[in-house]
Amino acid sequence: MELSQIIPHIEALIFASDKPLVNTELVELLNNAMGFIEDRATIEQVDAAINGIQEKYAAEFYAFELKQSGGGWQFLTKKEYHKTVAQLNGDKFLKRLSIAALETLAIIAYKQPITKSEIESIRGVNCDYAVQKLLEKDLIIITGRNEEAVGKPLIYGTSKSFMDYFGINSTDDLPKISEVLMEELVQATMVNHGAVEEIMVNETTEEPTEESIIESVENADVVLAVTTEGEIVEDKQIKEKEDDTSES
Structure with a gap:
């Protein structure tokens, strides 16, 4: 299958998807869409197509670009246009996390998996409210319980929404x-x-x-x-x- 055939389909899939798509998902979706034909799309072709799409939308006359964020590929507005797009979403788009929430989120991001008592021992203050707000915003999730600790406390970690919110592909992209x-x-x-x-x-x-x-x-x-x-x-x-x- 030629790349010129694959690229428009990949663009359409990423544009229409409500979640980030990884290359293996794109291969499966492409082949399902094309039906039972002998010339099937391969992971190598999708990799090459993604590189071509990235180069295409990197041009300055496009207001958006293809970025790997939240665990997969998404079309995202370029940073030069963030303030313009913010007008469409009003205050909800412009709301920021409080200092307490950011501190708590940073501790969880770097120390996960971590319990609430461990977070509080680092911050030195109670973090019930901050943890609850982060859970409501789907920036953190409960990943289980610490079976070895007294009371078997809940364990927290960052969510896929966290990566999407901060425009990173994994926690490995966090600054050292x-x-x-x-x-x-x-x-x-x-x-x-x-x-x-x-x-x-x-x-x-x-x-x-x-x-x-x-x-x-x-x-x-x-x-x-x-x-x-x-x-x-x-x-x-x-x-x-x-x-x-x-x-x-």
Whole structure:
């Protein structure tokens, strides 16, 4: 079967589907639609067709693109048009998760499978309301019970809707914790014993590791940060260090 025959059918299937479609599903649907013919579509042909469709809609004059999101392929509006499309859905589209819900969701995403008591031990506060809201929004699901824990508490994990909501294909696409830490600290300037040490990531210096950044922060006497207005402000109180020689 020629790719030119397959591509329009794949586009129609993905466009009409109410859920993301994976390549194996597309092969089955294509062959069912074509009937009992000798020249059947193969997974290799569908892979090639998907690549062609992605390249086609990557052109700037299309307002949407083919993306792998929520576990399969979907046609999604390009980010440049999100505000335009938001007008069609009103406040519902623009509603955002609260800080408490986001913190709870992040813990579940990175630590799953996890119980509510484990979430609360990390956050330090009760999370009943946040968990309930996340369940209502179908961003998390109950995956079972911890049979080994006292009371056999429920175990939580992220749902397929979670991946779709954040535009990722799997939890493997989540940013690594070390990457987040480096992004937060990369512009910090630390003063240690009167010497200024800048943490910078560029083409001419070796990229710092998560451990080296944390160690530098912990050992710094003063941590200075640059605000968005360009003002240098003290980000930490001066840390007092013990001086054994002065005490003796």
